[in-house]
Amino acid sequence: xxxxxxxxxxxxxxxxxxxxxxxxxxxxxxxxxxxxxxxxxxxxxxxxxxxxxxxxxxxxxxxxxxxxxxxxxxxxxxxxxxxxxxxxxxxxxxxxxxxxxxxxxxxxxxxxxxxxxxxxxxxxxxxxxxxxxxxxxxxxxxxxxxxxxxxxxxxxxxxxxxxx
Amino acid sequence: xxxxxxxxxxxxxxxxxxxxxxxxxxxxxxxxxxxxxxxxxxxxxxxxxxxxxxxxxxxxxxxxxxxxxxxxxxxxxxxxxxxxxxxxxxxxxxxxxxxxxxxxxxxxxxxxxxxxxxxxxxxxxxxxxxxxxxxxxxxxxxxxxxxxxxxxxxxxxxxxxxxx
DNA sequence: ATGGGACCTGGAGCGCACTCCAGGTCAAGC
DNA sequence: GCTTGACCTGGAGTGCGCTCCAGGTCCCAT
Numbered sequence: 001x002x003x004x005x006x007x008x009x010x011x012x013x014x015x016x017x018x019x020x021x022x023x024x025x026x027x028x029x030x031x032x033x034x035x036x037x038x039x040x041x042x043x044x045x046x047x048x049x050x051x052x053x054x055x056x057x058x059x060x061x062x063x064x065x066x067x068x069x070x071x072x073x074x075x076x077x078x079x080x081x082x083x084x085x086x087x088x089x090x091x092x093x094x095x096x097x098x099x100x101x102x103x104x105x106x107x108x109x110x111x112x113x114x115x116x117x118x119x120x121x122x123x124x125x126x127x128x129x130x131x132x133x134x135x136x137x138x139x140x141x142x143x144x145x146x147x148x149x150x151x152x153x154x155x156x157x158x159x160x161x162x163x164x
Numbered sequence: 165x166x167x168x169x170x171x172x173x174x175x176x177x178x179x180x181x182x183x184x185x186x187x188x189x190x191x192x193x194x195x196x197x198x199x200x201x202x203x204x205x206x207x208x209x210x211x212x213x214x215x216x217x218x219x220x221x222x223x224x225x226x227x228x229x230x231x232x233x234x235x236x237x238x239x240x241x242x243x244x245x246x247x248x249x250x251x252x253x254x255x256x257x258x259x260x261x262x263x264x265x266x267x268x269x270x271x272x273x274x275x276x277x278x279x280x281x282x283x284x285x286x287x288x289x290x291x292x293x294x295x296x297x298x299x300x301x302x303x304x305x306x307x308x309x310x311x312x313x314x315x316x317x318x319x320x321x322x323x324x325x326x327x328x
Numbered sequence: 329a330t331g332g333g334a335c336c337t338g339g340a341g342c343g344c345a346c347t348c349c350a351g352g353t354c355a356a357g358c
Numbered sequence: 359g360c361t362t363g364a365c366c367t368g369g370a371g372t373g374c375g376c377t378c379c380a381g382g383t384c385c386c387a388t
Contacts, residue, residue, distance in 0.1 A: 042384050060273045086296035089284045109224045120253045132250035206354050
């Protein structure tokens, strides 16, 4: 009752599960991110639970921009046995820290973009004639009152000198 | 008193301020991310406040992975005048939403990585002989007690079938 | 037996965003 | 007058991470 359940996954199943192409899967294997995967007599790959698990982690790490080369090093540690666990922890922690810093930086940039949007929205409420209207129809031929320079928005540092 | 202050920036200054190389700066200009920048009689570029400002936004958008092609479109809108402000807002808002989703995804992945680290730390506290020691010196020749399969950590979905 | 589908291989190709290079100009300082 | 350093040009090259391809095998259903 417990020995006739499927104990492997086909390439197609794995590709679907992780949203990767067969090519990418093979590429990962060639690149050493997965151990040499088992084969059916036909030559087709048979992925085991271990592969699925490692692939899950690989996915996380790739999605967070760990380069293939570092992932390969990590995978080698996994293959080298349990005694490499302390080193694996170091690799993951250092990646984690980089990731935190990256997320923080993204948030800062997001803030800046938000400010720019707000600045634009302010311009639009000061000059409603710029607002997009449904279709055609100009209510004034838009005499262009000395085009806005946009200056000052996003100028957060002190580098802006007086213009002559 | 207000007309003899520097009203431009040299390429070197701009590169330093935005932490870009001169090559990248020229590449951005060629790619249409900046308007054709002013020149000194010598042919050297002279960046104005407007360029600095746009570059600031370009930096934010590139740092948040907006592709060069979309940035070029945005820069064209800026060049086309104030009447494109509504469209610029749309571009920025849509980028913002993608960015939020991306940040959320990064955080999820970070959680998963954290769990893996915790799992490893748990293994280390169960099997202290695996812990990295200062240098050399084995207290047991490490008889490798049936290598851990690692299975179960990170297996969050229900796809894991029984193994034969 | 025939066709279709899933998969195999080695190797070439691609898109992106830079990055580098050779050879040249210009302005300032010694 | 000569060197140095900052910058110029057009164009080629690079690294990364896939992605595509031609030609082949295997197995199953009609």
